[in-house]
Amino acid sequence: AQTVTQSQPEMSVQEAETVTLSCTYDTSESDYYLFWYKQPPSRQMILVIRQEAYKQQNATENRFSVNFQKAAKSFSLKISDSQLGDAAMYFCAYRSLQGAQKLVFGQGTRLTINP
Amino acid sequence: EPEVTQTPSHQVTQMGQEVILRCVPISNHLYFYWYRQILGQKVEFLVSFYNNEISEKSEIFDDQFSVERPDGSNFTLKIRSTKLEDSAMYFCASGLGLNTEAFFGQGTRLTVV
Numbered sequence: 001a002q003t004v005t006q007s008q009p010e011m012s013v014q015e016a017e018t019v020t021l022s023c024t025y026d027t028s029e030s031d032y033y034l035f036w037y038k039q040p041p042s043r044q045m046i047l048v049i050r051q052e053a054y055k056q057q058n059a060t061e062n063r064f065s066v067n068f069q070k071a072a073k074s075f076s077l078k079i080s081d082s083q084l085g086d087a088a089m090y091f092c093a094y095r096s097l098q099g100a101q102k103l104v105f106g107q108g109t110r111l112t113i114n115p
Numbered sequence: 116e117p118e119v120t121q122t123p124s125h126q127v128t129q130m131g132q133e134v135i136l137r138c139v140p141i142s143n144h145l146y147f148y149w150y151r152q153i154l155g156q157k158v159e160f161l162v163s164f165y166n167n168e169i170s171e172k173s174e175i176f177d178d179q180f181s182v183e184r185p186d187g188s189n190f191t192l193k194i195r196s197t198k199l200e201d202s203a204m205y206f207c208a209s210g211l212g213l214n215t216e217a218f219f220g221q222g223t224r225l226t227v228v
Contacts, residue, residue: 100148106157
C-alpha cells in the first residue's frame with residue numbers, strides 16, 4: 001500500500017517570502033499522480049497543483065511550483081511571494097492509476113504567514 | 116463553474132441515530148468518492164463508487180456505512196448507528212473518469228453527541 005509522509009507539522013513564513021513544504025511517499029508503482037491540496041479554515045479541499053509521474057518537468061501554477069524527484073520519491077511544494085491568503089493546512093496526496101484511483105493523503109502541514 | 120455540493124454543512128446527531136449525508140456531484144461525472152477527516156488528522160478514503168456499485172472501500176467503511184446513488188444526481192453516505200468516533204468532516208468528491216481530476220465538495224461536519 002502507498003503511504004505519504006509530511007514531516008513538517010507546522011511552517012511559518014514572512015509575507016512575500018518563499019517557503020517550501022516537504023512531502024515524501026512510498027510506492028512500488030511507476031506511474032501515478034501527486035497533488036498538493038490547500039485546506040483553509042473553511043476546511044474545503046482546494047487543489048493547488050498536480051504532477052504526473054511520467055512527466056519529468058516540474059508542474060507550476062503561478063506562485064506555486066513543485067520539485068518532483070521520482071527516484072527519491074520526494075514531492076515538495078514551493079510557494080513564492082507568500083500572501084496572507086496562503087495561510088492554510090496543506091496536504092500532499094498520492095493517486096494510483098490502478099483500481100478506483102483513490103487519494104492517499106499525508107498528515108498535512110499547517111502554514112502560517114506572518115505579516 | 117460546476118461544483119460538487121454537499122448538504123447539510125453541519126449536522127449534529129445523537130449517538131445511535133442514523134444520518135444521511137448528501138452530495139450532488141458534477142453532472143457528467145462518473146466516479147464518486149467519500150473521504151473522512153477527523154479533526155486535526157489527515158483525510159482518509161472511505162469508499163469509491165462507479166456504475167452503481169462500490170468499486171473500492173477502506174477498512175473504515177464497515178457494515179454501519181452504506182452509499183447509494185438513488186436518483187442519478189444525488190450520492191449519499193448513510194451511517195446507520197452513529198458513534199462518537201464518527202464525528203468528523205465528510206467530503207464527497209467526483210471525477211469524470213479514471214485519470215482525471217477529482218473535485219471535492221465543501222464538506223459536511225458531523226458531530227455525534
